[in-house]
Amino acid sequence: MMKRLAVVPCLVLLWSSASVAQWQPTVDTYGSSRAQYVNRDMEECRRLAQSAQGGGAVQQGVRGAATGGLVGAAGGAAIGAALGNAGRGAAVGAAAGGIGRGVGQASQADQAFRRAFSNCMRQRGHRVIN
């Protein structure tokens, strides 16, 4: 029983990493003037969110994509909002319910990635549903 429980956190960690790579926010493009840019913005925001998930400074590879067609003060504000959690609720806690610290960390990283991805898309003017 104890060995079986020990395996579960590892599997959840692996599943979480895979699910992060596949996940993307749901965007409502109906009547949106930004609909034609949704695919481009999805890819650029995914790269930006993956860099944010790493916890370090934004990588060289996303420099050009970071502001996504924004000019002026809007660009720096978009970066700060996408990489932080401003205006999007409290920080994520270890919502794993006591299964393990590793699962809690994976859950936090996953949620940080999703939050950064969603924030990035919102900052570019898309209506994000989830």
Added chain:
Amino acid sequence: MRVRIATLGLAALALGAFAAQAAQAQLAPALQYVIENNLATFNRKDLAGAMATIHTKSPDYDPTKAALEEQFKDLDATASLVKFDLIGHDDEFAVARVRVKTTGKPGSGFADNTVDAVYLFHQEDGAWKLWDETVLGIDILPQDAPAAK
């Protein structure tokens, strides 16, 4: 006669060079003012004012307007100019390297940052406006530790 023509030619060249230098000297402050105005209008959440600093034909006009409308709803951030250097210009466009620092309200979770970018300016109705921005680098600034209770 030849000496007079040569002297007049040299004088014309010198005057032209002087005029070009004077124009260059006036251009940098004019462009810096556009940036400062963009940041100031952003800081007071003045959408019309901020958009007035951007060329209406710029490919960044609509995305920036959409982003600002979203940002002004629930984002409390302040942008300030760190550095401005005029790189050059031709008859249509001007280019400058600009560093802008953006900070959020303490405790808001905003990732304070400094963006180093090359800005392209273009004239519209006789006034310089922002046309495009290419980011060269981004520094995420360290967050202040929360005050001990």
